[in-house]
Amino acid sequence: MSGWLAIAGLGPGSETLVTPEVSRALAEATDVVGYFPYVARIARRPGLTLHASDNRVEIDRSLHALKMAAEGHRVVVVSSGDPGVFAMAAAVFEAVEAGPMAWRDLDIRVLPGVTSMLAAAARVGAPLGHDFCAVNLSDNLKPWSLIERRIALAVEADFAIAFYNPRSKSRPEGFVRVLEILKQICGTGRAIIFARAVSTEEEDIRVVTVQDATPEMADMRTMVIVGSSQTRVIPRNGLPIVYTPRSVTS
């Protein structure tokens, strides 16, 4: 029995952002498991079985991967970005904790990747150059009231904020509300970045102020980054540079 399970981050989209560690695990794997658009990024080859599944079946997918690894398969569970940030790693460990004790001794590794907020930040400058937080705006798995409380506290702490999963067809109202809150508490002129499909052919980046932001600027493929009170915008030809200085003076 030499099975193992690697939970790997494919980065935001471009093959040039996939780490050699992840490429190697994929080359050694017998099975790849994941949400279908991520599995679609994996090159087919003899000896490799691709198991694509739909969204919102993360625990089923984790159980399937763990069972195969326990049977001796070399399994890679793929996420986009980094697998530990609003992705498959937590789901797999939820399944491990609830599963048979023997699963705790499986060879399970998490292979980090370039998460979406870092790729998005890189496209415009360095908006996350000072303290920041990351908030998942999907309320599938937490109460909406908690999201609102976190946003208020994050603004009070003067963090730059990276919003994952800002908006989907099934829950269009949440991001409307988020923008209302930000317009109330952030003052005028705060920079907000909408970075869609970063590093793919559909990449589209916008920089506006919170006042000018509209809900339609985001969809499920968009990373939204809101600057702190210190974040600077440098105008130039084309997209401006956005960065948060390293220093805060009291």
Add this chain to the structure above:
Amino acid sequence: MSGWLAIAGLGPGSETLVTPEVSRALAEATDVVGYFPYVARIARRPGLTLHASDNRVEIDRSLHALKMAAEGHRVVVVSSGDPGVFAMAAAVFEAVEAGPMAWRDLDIRVLPGVTSMLAAAARVGAPLGHDFCAVNLSDNLKPWSLIERRIALAVEADFAIAFYNPRSKSRPEGFVRVLEILKQICGTGRAIIFARAVSTEEEDIRVVTVQDATPEMADMRTMVIVGSSQTRVIPRNGLPIVYTPRSVTS
């Protein structure tokens, strides 16, 4: 004039975590600029000049890199981890904003990388699997009172917290105070991870509770991650698994 400036993240240490995008920029560069331990990671070759400098001279280093790019050099500024997270990207854009207008039209790209907190999180499971924040504990560039306020608000928001630069020889007191604050406000049993030199030969990972944490567990090469109130520890042979579940129920 075909000069350019790439601000690149080398990842936490292992060459297997350097993206192909960064490797390509390094292969095309005429000059590499950075803090000496990071420049030491770059392979020497004919046609490449290495410019290593000391810590705390980030603006001088940025000016040097920008001037060379403006003169037609192909310059890579290297950081460990991701260049946009407590690293060189913000410093370069500070220099751009204060510099000649012509610098705004230079070809400047930020090449993202695997930042330290993601590599550290991956080693123990998925402690950043739910909402989280990243706080730089160095008070070289911000007042200590702001750090304390941010920690209190981050705990109130129930974020997992990733602490960068927790402790150095020149400022040993800060992290002592951070642990005191956490012991006061986090209750007993909260998981804390000390991940030193992740992905290098000196890698050393510890998982303890906040109550059992001591300042000596961290140094400048250590990433510290404090779980949220929801973070779970799964005991097993060897290092336990630490993960923060995706769900919070109200």
